Amino acid sequence: MIKSQKDFFSGLMFTLVGAAFAWGATSYNIGTGARMGPGYFPLLLGIFLAVLGGCITFYSLIEHTEDGEPVGAFAWRPVVFILGANIVFGILLAGLPRFGIPPMGLIAAIYALVIIAGKAGDTFSLKESVILATVLSVGSYLAFIMLLKLQMPVWPTFITG
Structure with a gap:
């Protein structure tokens, strides 16, 4: 049960964007920590963003808010x-x-x-x-x-x- 819609959908967005960046970075040479290639930083950033999104999504399922924080109209x-x-x-x-x-x-x-x-x-x-x-x-x-x-x-x- 989703307890905070805002956190759930923002976490989902972070997870998807991070996964897309990490996946896109694999088409470049990754290299190693000592000899970083052009795909190294985007891969790490994408993984970090996906993990952060996963944590926010998980938090939205366990943390109860007053009104469920519904997602408002698109700005x-x-x-x-x-x-x-x-x-x-x-x-x-x-x-x-x-x-x-x-x-x-x-x-x-x-x-x-x-x-x-x-x-x-x-x-x-x-x-x-x-x-x-x-x-x-x-x-x-x-x-x-x-x-x-x-x-x-x-x-x-x-x-x-």
Whole structure:
């Protein structure tokens, strides 16, 4: 008997996603602990996630809650805004040459990502989003452009020429 629907279905989801990652990692070279291959970390992470999901699922069957914690309605708003923010980020960062949209660069993409994703929550503050986007932009510029020397557009092409 399921005593907590939320825990049961979230544990089941963790178990399935973890098992899928672990299974997918077996198609790569696993290697050993001393010489890790590209599939080593995804395999271990998938196993850990599957075990965690199994524990949560088991816990949902033995731990009694007041109302059984039923699963609520699907939250479409956060899904739409978070996915939309990532799509806009990709389009602004790289552009869409096929449709004549030039790259707008890393800074504009980060600002758009943070502001759009911020709308996914119950409360939205433009001031807080701009502050967060500024911190992320500076950090990303320092990490990716200055330290790692990655070649990507930082500013829109109409600014840099």
